[in-house]
Amino acid sequence: MAELKIVITGCMGAGKTTAINSISDTPLIATDVGTTDEARLEKDTTTVAMDYGTLTIDDDRVVYLYGTPGQERFAHMWEILAEGALGVVILLNHRREDPLADLEIYLENFQQAIANSTAVIGITHVDESGDTDTTAVTPYYDYMARHGLDYPIFPIDARAGAQVRVMIEAMAAMIQLDEETDEAV
Amino acid sequence: MSVMVEQEQKATPKQANTDRPLKLAVRIFDQRIREHLTRTIQLSEQRKPGSLQLVDANVAEIVLIDPDEPGADAFIRNASRGRRPLPVVYASEQPGNEIAWLKRPAQAGDLLAIMQTMRDELASLPADKAANGQGRVRPDLLPISENQAGLDQILGLLDHATQASIRVGGITVILDGARDRIRVPRPLAEIENAALAEKITADLLATAKSPPAEGSDLIRHSLTLTELGWRLGLATSPAPEPPPDALKSTIRLERWPNFALLPHEREHLLWTGRLIRMGQTLEQMISQASGGYDSVARFYNACVLSDLLREGTGHQRKRPRKAPGSAGRSGIFSKIIQRLAG
Numbered sequence: 001m002a003e004l005k006i007v008i009t010g011c012m013g014a015g016k017t018t019a020i021n022s023i024s025d026t027p028l029i030a031t032d033v034g035t036t037d038e039a040r041l042e043k044d045t046t047t048v049a050m051d052y053g054t055l056t057i058d059d060d061r062v063v064y065l066y067g068t069p070g071q072e073r074f075a076h077m078w079e080i081l082a083e084g085a086l087g088v089v090i091l092l093n094h095r096r097e098d099p100l101a102d103l104e105i106y107l108e109n110f111q112q113a114i115a116n117s118t119a120v121i122g123i124t125h126v127d128e129s130g131d132t133d134t135t136a137v138t139p140y141y142d143y144m145a146r147h148g149l150d151y152p153i154f155p156i157d158a159r160a161g162a163q164v165r166v167m168i169e170a171m172a173a174m175i176q177l178d179e180e181t182d183e184a185v
Numbered sequence: 186m187s188v189m190v191e192q193e194q195k196a197t198p199k200q201a202n203t204d205r206p207l208k209l210a211v212r213i214f215d216q217r218i219r220e221h222l223t224r225t226i227q228l229s230e231q232r233k234p235g236s237l238q239l240v241d242a243n244v245a246e247i248v249l250i251d252p253d254e255p256g257a258d259a260f261i262r263n264a265s266r267g268r269r270p271l272p273v274v275y276a277s278e279q280p281g282n283e284i285a286w287l288k289r290p291a292q293a294g295d296l297l298a299i300m301q302t303m304r305d306e307l308a309s310l311p312a313d314k315a316a317n318g319q320g321r322v323r324p325d326l327l328p329i330s331e332n333q334a335g336l337d338q339i340l341g342l343l344d345h346a347t348q349a350s351i352r353v354g355g356i357t358v359i360l361d362g363a364r365d366r367i368r369v370p371r372p373l374a375e376i377e378n379a380a381l382a383e384k385i386t387a388d389l390l391a392t393a394k395s396p397p398a399e400g401s402d403l404i405r406h407s408l409t410l411t412e413l414g415w416r417l418g419l420a421t422s423p424a425p426e427p428p429p430d431a432l433k434s435t436i437r438l439e440r441w442p443n444f445a446l447l448p449h450e451r452e453h454l455l456w457t458g459r460l461i462r463m464g465q466t467l468e469q470m471i472s473q474a475s476g477g478y479d480s481v482a483r484f485y486n487a488c489v490l491s492d493l494l495r496e497g498t499g500h501q502r503k504r505p506r507k508a509p510g511s512a513g514r515s516g517i518f519s520k521i522i523q524r525l526a527g
Contacts (some may be wrong), residue, residue, distance in 0.1 A: 061520070156445045165525045168518070169451060171518065172454070181513055
Protein backbone atom coordinates (compact mmCIF):
# COMPACT_ATOMS: atom_id res chain seq x y z
CA MET A 1 0.00 0.00 0.00
CA ALA A 2 1.22 3.46 -0.86
CA GLU A 3 2.44 5.55 2.03
CA LEU A 4 -0.12 8.13 3.19
CA LYS A 5 1.52 11.45 3.78
CA ILE A 6 0.90 15.15 4.00
CA VAL A 7 3.84 17.41 3.26
CA ILE A 8 4.30 20.64 5.16
CA THR A 9 6.68 23.00 3.47
CA GLY A 10 7.56 26.67 3.54
CA CYS A 11 10.35 29.03 4.33
CA MET A 12 12.62 28.83 7.30
CA GLY A 13 10.94 30.09 10.44
CA ALA A 14 7.41 29.73 9.09
CA GLY A 15 6.49 27.18 11.75
CA LYS A 16 6.59 23.85 9.91
CA THR A 17 8.12 21.91 12.79
CA THR A 18 5.80 23.60 15.26
CA ALA A 19 2.76 22.84 13.13
CA ILE A 20 3.62 19.15 12.89
CA ASN A 21 4.29 19.04 16.59
CA SER A 22 0.90 20.57 17.34
CA ILE A 23 -1.09 17.76 15.70
CA SER A 24 1.21 14.73 15.67
CA ASP A 25 0.29 11.61 17.65
CA THR A 26 3.88 10.72 18.23
CA PRO A 27 6.79 12.78 19.44
CA LEU A 28 8.22 14.70 16.55
CA ILE A 29 11.33 13.29 14.99
CA ALA A 30 13.36 16.30 13.98
CA THR A 31 16.62 16.81 12.18
CA ASP A 32 17.38 20.29 13.40
CA VAL A 33 20.90 21.59 13.49
CA GLY A 34 22.28 24.90 14.59
CA THR A 35 22.18 27.58 11.92
CA THR A 36 25.55 28.82 10.82
CA ASP A 37 24.94 31.36 8.08
CA GLU A 38 22.83 34.49 7.78
CA ALA A 39 19.87 32.34 8.79
CA ARG A 40 21.21 32.53 12.31
CA LEU A 41 19.74 36.00 12.52
CA GLU A 42 16.28 34.48 12.20
CA LYS A 43 16.45 31.34 14.36
CA ASP A 44 18.96 29.23 16.24
CA THR A 45 18.24 25.88 14.60
CA THR A 46 16.75 24.74 11.33
CA THR A 47 15.61 21.50 9.73
CA VAL A 48 18.16 19.97 7.36
CA ALA A 49 16.59 16.67 6.28
CA MET A 50 13.00 16.45 7.38
CA ASP A 51 10.73 16.42 10.38
CA TYR A 52 8.08 13.87 10.72
CA GLY A 53 5.12 13.13 12.88
CA THR A 54 2.26 10.70 12.54
CA LEU A 55 -1.49 10.55 12.66
CA THR A 56 -2.97 7.11 13.23
CA ILE A 57 -6.34 7.14 11.48
CA ASP A 58 -7.42 3.56 12.13
CA ASP A 59 -6.00 0.18 13.14
CA ASP A 60 -4.18 -0.30 9.88
CA ARG A 61 -3.28 3.11 8.63
CA VAL A 62 -0.96 5.89 9.64
CA VAL A 63 -0.65 9.24 7.89
CA TYR A 64 2.84 10.64 7.97
CA LEU A 65 3.32 14.37 8.36
CA TYR A 66 6.53 15.37 6.65
CA GLY A 67 8.10 18.74 7.23
CA THR A 68 10.58 19.72 4.57
CA PRO A 69 13.74 21.69 5.22
CA GLY A 70 12.89 25.29 4.51
CA GLN A 71 16.02 26.57 2.86
CA GLU A 72 16.05 26.48 -0.92
CA ARG A 73 19.45 24.80 -1.00
CA PHE A 74 17.68 21.67 0.22
CA ALA A 75 15.23 21.83 -2.69
CA HIS A 76 16.56 18.59 -4.13
CA MET A 77 14.80 16.81 -1.27
CA TRP A 78 11.46 18.50 -1.73
CA GLU A 79 10.36 16.54 -4.76
CA ILE A 80 11.31 13.25 -3.15
CA LEU A 81 9.40 14.04 0.01
CA ALA A 82 6.32 15.28 -1.83
CA GLU A 83 5.92 12.39 -4.26
CA GLY A 84 2.54 10.76 -3.77
CA ALA A 85 1.47 13.17 -1.03
CA LEU A 86 -2.21 13.54 -0.16
CA GLY A 87 -1.67 17.27 -0.12
CA VAL A 88 0.84 20.04 0.44
CA VAL A 89 0.63 22.66 3.18
CA ILE A 90 2.68 25.76 2.39
CA LEU A 91 3.49 27.88 5.42
CA LEU A 92 4.66 31.44 4.83
CA ASN A 93 6.24 33.72 7.40
CA HIS A 94 4.38 36.98 6.86
CA ARG A 95 7.22 38.96 8.43
CA ARG A 96 9.75 37.88 5.84
CA GLU A 97 10.94 40.49 3.40
CA ASP A 98 9.08 39.08 0.41
CA PRO A 99 6.68 36.32 1.38
CA LEU A 100 5.07 36.37 -2.08
CA ALA A 101 8.43 35.41 -3.59
CA ASP A 102 8.55 32.60 -1.03
CA LEU A 103 5.09 31.47 -2.11
CA GLU A 104 6.19 31.41 -5.72
CA ILE A 105 9.22 29.28 -4.88
CA TYR A 106 7.14 26.65 -3.11
CA LEU A 107 4.34 26.62 -5.68
CA GLU A 108 6.91 26.09 -8.42
CA ASN A 109 8.94 23.46 -6.65
CA PHE A 110 5.90 21.48 -5.50
CA GLN A 111 4.00 22.02 -8.73
CA GLN A 112 3.79 18.34 -9.60
CA ALA A 113 2.77 17.17 -6.15
CA ILE A 114 0.13 19.90 -5.89
CA ALA A 115 -1.22 19.13 -9.36
CA ASN A 116 -1.74 15.55 -8.26
CA SER A 117 -3.30 16.48 -4.94
CA THR A 118 -4.02 19.93 -3.57
CA ALA A 119 -2.49 22.72 -1.50
CA VAL A 120 -3.40 24.95 1.40
CA ILE A 121 -1.57 28.14 2.33
CA GLY A 122 -1.00 29.09 5.97
CA ILE A 123 0.23 32.58 6.80
CA THR A 124 2.10 32.76 10.10
CA HIS A 125 3.41 35.61 12.27
CA VAL A 126 0.58 37.91 11.18
CA ASP A 127 0.04 39.21 14.72
CA GLU A 128 3.62 40.43 14.91
CA SER A 129 3.34 42.26 11.59
CA GLY A 130 0.73 44.78 12.72
CA ASP A 131 -1.58 43.73 9.89
CA THR A 132 -5.10 42.56 10.50
CA ASP A 133 -5.97 39.07 9.29
CA THR A 134 -7.92 40.61 6.42
CA THR A 135 -5.22 42.99 5.26
CA ALA A 136 -2.56 40.31 5.70
CA VAL A 137 -4.15 37.80 3.32
CA THR A 138 -5.06 40.33 0.62
CA PRO A 139 -1.74 40.27 -1.26
CA TYR A 140 -1.73 36.46 -1.24
CA TYR A 141 -5.25 36.35 -2.68
CA ASP A 142 -4.22 38.93 -5.27
CA TYR A 143 -1.27 36.73 -6.20
CA MET A 144 -3.49 33.66 -6.47
CA ALA A 145 -6.00 35.54 -8.61
CA ARG A 146 -3.24 36.67 -10.96
CA HIS A 147 -2.14 33.07 -11.37
CA GLY A 148 -5.60 31.54 -11.63
CA LEU A 149 -5.24 29.58 -8.40
CA ASP A 150 -7.87 29.06 -5.74
CA TYR A 151 -6.11 27.37 -2.85
CA PRO A 152 -7.40 28.15 0.64
CA ILE A 153 -5.41 30.75 2.57
CA PHE A 154 -5.57 31.10 6.33
CA PRO A 155 -3.67 33.27 8.79
CA ILE A 156 -2.69 30.76 11.44
CA ASP A 157 -0.76 30.30 14.65
CA ALA A 158 1.32 27.16 14.05
CA ARG A 159 1.37 26.48 17.79
CA ALA A 160 -2.40 26.04 17.83
CA GLY A 161 -3.34 22.51 16.85
CA ALA A 162 -6.92 23.58 16.13
CA GLN A 163 -5.72 26.09 13.56
CA VAL A 164 -3.37 23.62 11.89
CA ARG A 165 -6.27 21.17 11.82
CA VAL A 166 -8.37 23.68 9.87
CA MET A 167 -5.81 23.56 7.08
CA ILE A 168 -6.16 19.78 6.90
CA GLU A 169 -9.94 20.16 6.87
CA ALA A 170 -9.71 22.64 4.03
CA MET A 171 -7.42 20.28 2.17
CA ALA A 172 -10.04 17.56 2.56
CA ALA A 173 -12.70 19.90 1.19
CA MET A 174 -10.57 20.72 -1.83
CA ILE A 175 -9.90 17.03 -2.52
CA GLN A 176 -13.61 16.26 -2.30
CA LEU A 177 -14.30 19.16 -4.63
CA ASP A 178 -11.72 17.86 -7.10
CA GLU A 179 -13.32 14.45 -7.02
CA GLU A 180 -16.75 15.99 -7.66
CA THR A 181 -15.29 17.94 -10.57
CA ASP A 182 -13.65 14.82 -12.00
CA GLU A 183 -16.89 12.88 -11.74
CA ALA A 184 -18.76 15.66 -13.51
CA VAL A 185 -16.33 15.69 -16.45
CA MET B 186 -34.46 44.08 23.54
CA SER B 187 -33.53 46.37 20.74
CA VAL B 188 -30.11 47.45 19.70
CA MET B 189 -29.69 51.22 19.97
CA VAL B 190 -27.30 52.62 17.47
CA GLU B 191 -25.74 55.99 17.98
CA GLN B 192 -23.76 56.80 14.90
CA GLU B 193 -21.16 59.23 16.09
CA GLN B 194 -19.60 59.63 12.68
CA LYS B 195 -22.06 59.46 9.88
CA ALA B 196 -20.76 58.96 6.38
CA THR B 197 -19.27 62.39 6.11
CA PRO B 198 -20.81 65.25 4.11
CA LYS B 199 -21.37 64.55 0.48
CA GLN B 200 -19.78 67.79 -0.62
CA ALA B 201 -16.68 69.32 0.88
CA ASN B 202 -17.48 72.85 1.88
CA THR B 203 -14.68 75.32 1.26
CA ASP B 204 -16.18 77.72 3.82
CA ARG B 205 -15.51 75.51 6.75
CA PRO B 206 -12.30 74.10 8.20
CA LEU B 207 -11.12 70.74 6.95
CA LYS B 208 -11.12 68.23 9.81
CA LEU B 209 -7.62 66.85 10.02
CA ALA B 210 -6.15 64.22 12.35
CA VAL B 211 -2.62 63.06 13.03
CA ARG B 212 -2.56 59.32 13.53
CA ILE B 213 1.13 58.79 14.10
CA PHE B 214 2.48 57.18 17.24
CA ASP B 215 5.90 58.84 17.34
CA GLN B 216 5.46 61.69 19.79
CA ARG B 217 8.12 63.96 18.28
CA ILE B 218 6.61 63.64 14.81
CA ARG B 219 3.14 64.19 16.19
CA GLU B 220 4.24 67.33 17.99
CA HIS B 221 5.97 68.64 14.88
CA LEU B 222 2.89 68.06 12.76
CA THR B 223 0.63 69.64 15.37
CA ARG B 224 2.81 72.76 15.34
CA THR B 225 2.77 72.76 11.54
CA ILE B 226 -1.01 72.51 11.49
CA GLN B 227 -1.29 75.38 14.00
CA LEU B 228 1.07 77.46 11.87
CA SER B 229 -0.96 76.68 8.76
CA GLU B 230 -4.11 77.71 10.55
CA GLN B 231 -2.48 81.02 11.47
CA ARG B 232 -1.50 81.59 7.85
CA LYS B 233 -4.92 80.70 6.55
CA PRO B 234 -7.45 81.05 9.37
CA GLY B 235 -10.45 78.76 9.24
CA SER B 236 -8.83 76.30 6.85
CA LEU B 237 -7.93 73.43 9.15
CA GLN B 238 -9.26 71.94 12.35
CA LEU B 239 -7.22 69.39 14.27
CA VAL B 240 -9.54 66.60 15.43
CA ASP B 241 -9.41 62.98 16.51
CA ALA B 242 -9.06 60.39 13.73
CA ASN B 243 -12.51 59.06 14.54
CA VAL B 244 -14.20 62.22 13.25
CA ALA B 245 -11.61 63.36 10.73
CA GLU B 246 -12.03 63.87 7.01
CA ILE B 247 -8.29 63.64 6.42
CA VAL B 248 -5.78 61.70 8.47
CA LEU B 249 -2.00 61.93 8.40
CA ILE B 250 -0.42 58.49 8.73
CA ASP B 251 3.02 56.92 8.85
CA PRO B 252 2.89 54.02 6.38
CA ASP B 253 5.33 52.00 8.47
CA GLU B 254 3.20 52.07 11.59
CA PRO B 255 0.77 49.28 12.49
CA GLY B 256 -2.76 49.88 11.30
CA ALA B 257 -1.83 52.56 8.77
CA ASP B 258 -2.84 50.31 5.92
CA ALA B 259 -6.37 50.10 7.34
CA PHE B 260 -6.83 53.77 6.48
CA ILE B 261 -5.49 53.22 2.97
CA ARG B 262 -7.74 50.21 2.51
CA ASN B 263 -10.77 52.09 3.77
CA ALA B 264 -10.08 55.02 1.50
CA SER B 265 -9.75 52.69 -1.48
CA ARG B 266 -13.30 51.62 -0.76
CA GLY B 267 -14.55 55.19 -0.69
CA ARG B 268 -14.63 55.48 3.09
CA ARG B 269 -13.36 58.38 5.09
CA PRO B 270 -11.09 59.66 6.46
CA LEU B 271 -8.87 59.96 3.42
CA PRO B 272 -5.24 59.23 4.33
CA VAL B 273 -2.22 61.38 3.56
CA VAL B 274 1.05 59.51 3.94
CA TYR B 275 3.71 61.42 5.89
CA ALA B 276 7.08 60.13 4.69
CA SER B 277 10.41 61.23 3.32
CA GLU B 278 9.76 59.64 -0.04
CA GLN B 279 6.62 59.39 -2.09
CA PRO B 280 5.11 55.92 -1.55
CA GLY B 281 3.24 55.82 -4.86
CA ASN B 282 1.30 58.05 -7.18
CA GLU B 283 -2.06 56.80 -6.06
CA ILE B 284 -1.61 57.85 -2.42
CA ALA B 285 -1.58 61.47 -1.23
CA TRP B 286 1.79 62.37 0.22
CA LEU B 287 3.11 65.06 2.54
CA LYS B 288 6.87 65.25 2.40
CA ARG B 289 8.70 64.91 5.67
CA PRO B 290 9.68 67.22 7.37
CA ALA B 291 6.42 69.06 6.85
CA GLN B 292 6.19 72.78 6.25
CA ALA B 293 3.07 74.88 6.53
CA GLY B 294 3.03 75.75 2.83
CA ASP B 295 3.26 72.11 1.77
CA LEU B 296 0.56 71.13 4.24
CA LEU B 297 -1.84 73.80 2.99
CA ALA B 298 -1.19 72.77 -0.60
CA ILE B 299 -1.90 69.08 -0.02
CA MET B 300 -4.94 69.94 2.08
CA GLN B 301 -6.36 71.96 -0.81
CA THR B 302 -5.86 68.92 -3.04
CA MET B 303 -7.57 66.72 -0.48
CA ARG B 304 -10.42 69.19 -0.15
CA ASP B 305 -10.95 68.90 -3.89
CA GLU B 306 -10.77 65.13 -3.69
CA LEU B 307 -13.39 65.06 -0.96
CA ALA B 308 -15.60 67.31 -3.05
CA SER B 309 -15.20 65.06 -6.07
CA LEU B 310 -16.27 61.90 -4.25
CA PRO B 311 -19.65 60.91 -5.62
CA ALA B 312 -22.24 60.58 -2.92
CA ASP B 313 -22.89 56.92 -3.71
CA LYS B 314 -19.17 56.18 -3.69
CA ALA B 315 -18.85 57.67 -0.24
CA ALA B 316 -21.82 55.69 0.93
CA ASN B 317 -21.11 52.34 -0.67
CA GLY B 318 -17.45 52.21 -1.36
CA GLN B 319 -16.72 52.72 -5.04
CA GLY B 320 -20.21 51.68 -5.94
CA ARG B 321 -19.79 48.22 -4.45
CA VAL B 322 -23.16 47.19 -3.11
CA ARG B 323 -23.23 44.52 -0.46
CA PRO B 324 -25.83 41.86 -1.32
CA ASP B 325 -28.95 41.78 0.81
CA LEU B 326 -29.24 39.42 3.72
CA LEU B 327 -31.66 36.57 3.35
CA PRO B 328 -34.69 37.42 5.49
CA ILE B 329 -34.46 36.49 9.13
CA SER B 330 -37.31 35.88 11.50
CA GLU B 331 -36.24 38.20 14.30
CA ASN B 332 -34.35 41.44 14.82
CA GLN B 333 -34.03 42.13 11.10
CA ALA B 334 -33.98 45.86 11.83
CA GLY B 335 -31.11 45.51 14.28
CA LEU B 336 -29.04 43.50 11.83
CA ASP B 337 -29.80 45.93 9.01
CA GLN B 338 -28.56 48.75 11.23
CA ILE B 339 -25.34 46.90 11.94
CA LEU B 340 -24.97 46.10 8.25
CA GLY B 341 -25.33 49.80 7.47
CA LEU B 342 -22.71 50.69 10.02
CA LEU B 343 -20.28 48.09 8.71
CA ASP B 344 -20.59 49.70 5.28
CA HIS B 345 -20.68 53.37 6.11
CA ALA B 346 -19.37 54.42 9.45
CA THR B 347 -15.90 55.45 10.33
CA GLN B 348 -16.88 54.91 13.91
CA ALA B 349 -20.16 54.32 15.67
CA SER B 350 -21.28 53.15 19.05
CA ILE B 351 -23.92 50.54 19.72
CA ARG B 352 -25.56 50.56 23.12
CA VAL B 353 -26.76 47.18 24.24
CA GLY B 354 -28.12 46.68 27.72
CA GLY B 355 -26.21 49.61 29.11
CA ILE B 356 -22.86 48.70 27.61
CA THR B 357 -21.44 50.71 24.76
CA VAL B 358 -19.77 48.73 22.02
CA ILE B 359 -17.61 50.67 19.58
CA LEU B 360 -17.64 49.75 15.90
CA ASP B 361 -14.44 51.15 14.45
CA GLY B 362 -14.49 50.85 10.68
CA ALA B 363 -11.11 52.46 10.15
CA ARG B 364 -9.35 50.00 12.40
CA ASP B 365 -11.53 47.02 11.52
CA ARG B 366 -12.33 46.33 15.15
CA ILE B 367 -15.30 46.18 17.46
CA ARG B 368 -14.33 47.08 20.98
CA VAL B 369 -15.99 47.16 24.37
CA PRO B 370 -14.92 49.37 27.28
CA ARG B 371 -13.89 46.38 29.37
CA PRO B 372 -12.21 43.11 28.45
CA LEU B 373 -14.82 40.87 26.90
CA ALA B 374 -14.20 38.20 29.49
CA GLU B 375 -15.38 40.53 32.28
CA ILE B 376 -18.80 41.16 30.78
CA GLU B 377 -21.20 38.83 32.50
CA ASN B 378 -24.42 40.83 32.42
CA ALA B 379 -27.12 38.29 31.70
CA ALA B 380 -29.39 41.04 30.41
CA LEU B 381 -27.23 41.31 27.32
CA ALA B 382 -29.35 38.83 25.48
CA GLU B 383 -29.21 40.45 22.09
CA LYS B 384 -27.48 38.32 19.56
CA ILE B 385 -24.61 40.68 19.12
CA THR B 386 -23.84 40.62 22.80
CA ALA B 387 -24.46 36.95 23.20
CA ASP B 388 -21.98 36.49 20.48
CA LEU B 389 -19.41 38.66 22.16
CA LEU B 390 -19.90 36.71 25.32
CA ALA B 391 -19.51 33.42 23.54
CA THR B 392 -16.25 34.64 22.12
CA ALA B 393 -15.06 35.90 25.46
CA LYS B 394 -15.85 32.64 27.18
CA SER B 395 -14.22 30.44 24.61
CA PRO B 396 -10.73 29.43 25.63
CA PRO B 397 -7.78 31.11 23.96
CA ALA B 398 -6.31 29.26 21.03
CA GLU B 399 -4.03 26.41 21.97
CA GLY B 400 -0.49 27.52 22.46
CA SER B 401 -1.49 31.13 22.63
CA ASP B 402 -1.84 33.23 25.76
CA LEU B 403 -3.63 35.93 23.83
CA ILE B 404 -6.66 37.27 25.69
CA ARG B 405 -9.36 38.54 23.35
CA HIS B 406 -10.43 42.11 24.07
CA SER B 407 -11.96 42.84 20.71
CA LEU B 408 -13.16 41.29 17.49
CA THR B 409 -12.52 42.25 13.93
CA LEU B 410 -15.60 43.48 12.10
CA THR B 411 -15.26 40.50 9.79
CA GLU B 412 -15.40 38.14 12.74
CA LEU B 413 -18.35 40.01 14.22
CA GLY B 414 -20.22 39.80 10.92
CA TRP B 415 -19.50 36.10 10.54
CA ARG B 416 -20.66 35.24 14.02
CA LEU B 417 -23.79 37.35 13.75
CA GLY B 418 -24.65 35.76 10.43
CA LEU B 419 -24.40 32.25 11.80
CA ALA B 420 -26.55 33.30 14.75
CA THR B 421 -29.41 34.56 12.59
CA SER B 422 -32.68 32.68 12.52
CA PRO B 423 -33.65 32.57 8.85
CA ALA B 424 -37.25 33.12 7.89
CA PRO B 425 -38.81 29.84 6.76
CA GLU B 426 -39.05 30.67 3.08
CA PRO B 427 -36.37 32.29 0.95
CA PRO B 428 -37.37 34.92 -1.60
CA PRO B 429 -37.86 33.00 -4.89
CA ASP B 430 -35.57 35.31 -6.86
CA ALA B 431 -32.73 34.75 -4.39
CA LEU B 432 -32.70 31.02 -5.09
CA LYS B 433 -31.66 31.53 -8.69
CA SER B 434 -28.89 34.05 -8.13
CA THR B 435 -25.38 32.75 -8.59
CA ILE B 436 -23.09 33.55 -5.71
CA ARG B 437 -19.35 33.45 -5.37
CA LEU B 438 -16.98 34.12 -2.51
CA GLU B 439 -14.02 36.43 -2.84
CA ARG B 440 -11.91 34.67 -0.25
CA TRP B 441 -11.91 31.97 2.38
CA PRO B 442 -13.33 32.95 5.74
CA ASN B 443 -10.60 32.67 8.34
CA PHE B 444 -11.74 29.32 9.63
CA ALA B 445 -8.68 29.18 11.85
CA LEU B 446 -10.54 31.63 14.08
CA LEU B 447 -14.15 31.58 12.98
CA PRO B 448 -16.65 28.99 14.19
CA HIS B 449 -17.60 26.67 11.38
CA GLU B 450 -18.92 23.31 10.39
CA ARG B 451 -17.12 20.92 8.09
CA GLU B 452 -19.67 21.57 5.38
CA HIS B 453 -18.75 25.26 5.35
CA LEU B 454 -15.31 24.41 3.98
CA LEU B 455 -16.79 22.48 1.10
CA TRP B 456 -19.28 25.21 0.33
CA THR B 457 -16.52 27.78 0.43
CA GLY B 458 -14.42 25.76 -1.99
CA ARG B 459 -17.33 25.47 -4.40
CA LEU B 460 -18.29 29.13 -4.15
CA ILE B 461 -14.75 30.28 -4.76
CA ARG B 462 -14.04 27.86 -7.55
CA MET B 463 -17.15 27.96 -9.68
CA GLY B 464 -19.99 29.65 -7.83
CA GLN B 465 -23.37 28.14 -7.16
CA THR B 466 -26.95 29.23 -6.85
CA LEU B 467 -28.58 29.07 -3.46
CA GLU B 468 -30.87 26.44 -4.91
CA GLN B 469 -27.87 24.23 -5.76
CA MET B 470 -26.37 24.77 -2.32
CA ILE B 471 -29.62 23.86 -0.59
CA SER B 472 -29.98 20.69 -2.62
CA GLN B 473 -26.53 19.52 -1.44
CA ALA B 474 -26.75 20.72 2.16
CA SER B 475 -27.38 18.28 4.96
CA GLY B 476 -29.12 21.00 6.98
CA GLY B 477 -31.27 22.28 4.12
CA TYR B 478 -32.18 25.93 3.58
CA ASP B 479 -31.70 26.97 7.21
CA SER B 480 -28.02 26.03 7.32
CA VAL B 481 -27.33 27.53 3.91
CA ALA B 482 -29.07 30.78 4.83
CA ARG B 483 -27.02 31.16 8.01
CA PHE B 484 -23.83 30.56 6.07
CA TYR B 485 -24.93 32.97 3.34
CA ASN B 486 -25.80 35.68 5.84
CA ALA B 487 -22.48 35.16 7.62
CA CYS B 488 -20.70 35.66 4.28
CA VAL B 489 -22.71 38.80 3.52
CA LEU B 490 -22.12 40.31 6.96
CA SER B 491 -18.42 39.59 6.85
CA ASP B 492 -18.18 41.02 3.35
CA LEU B 493 -16.99 37.82 1.70
CA LEU B 494 -19.69 37.43 -0.89
CA ARG B 495 -19.84 38.80 -4.35
CA GLU B 496 -22.57 38.38 -6.84
CA GLY B 497 -21.84 37.42 -10.37
CA THR B 498 -21.86 34.69 -12.91
CA GLY B 499 -19.99 31.64 -11.80
CA HIS B 500 -17.33 30.22 -13.98
CA GLN B 501 -15.46 26.96 -14.14
CA ARG B 502 -11.72 27.15 -14.32
CA LYS B 503 -9.95 24.59 -16.43
CA ARG B 504 -8.34 22.28 -13.97
CA PRO B 505 -5.69 19.67 -14.66
CA ARG B 506 -6.85 16.10 -14.45
CA LYS B 507 -5.51 14.38 -11.41
CA ALA B 508 -3.04 11.60 -11.73
CA PRO B 509 -4.46 8.08 -11.61
CA GLY B 510 -4.96 6.95 -8.07
CA SER B 511 -5.94 10.31 -6.69
CA ALA B 512 -9.59 9.31 -6.40
CA GLY B 513 -10.70 8.11 -3.00
CA ARG B 514 -8.49 10.48 -1.09
CA SER B 515 -11.48 12.23 0.44
CA GLY B 516 -12.25 9.02 2.31
CA ILE B 517 -8.79 9.05 3.83
CA PHE B 518 -9.17 12.72 4.71
CA SER B 519 -12.48 11.98 6.44
CA LYS B 520 -10.61 9.51 8.60
CA ILE B 521 -7.83 12.02 9.27
CA ILE B 522 -10.31 14.69 10.32
CA GLN B 523 -12.20 12.29 12.55
CA ARG B 524 -8.91 11.38 14.13
CA LEU B 525 -7.92 15.01 14.67
CA ALA B 526 -11.33 15.87 16.07
CA GLY B 527 -11.27 12.92 18.43
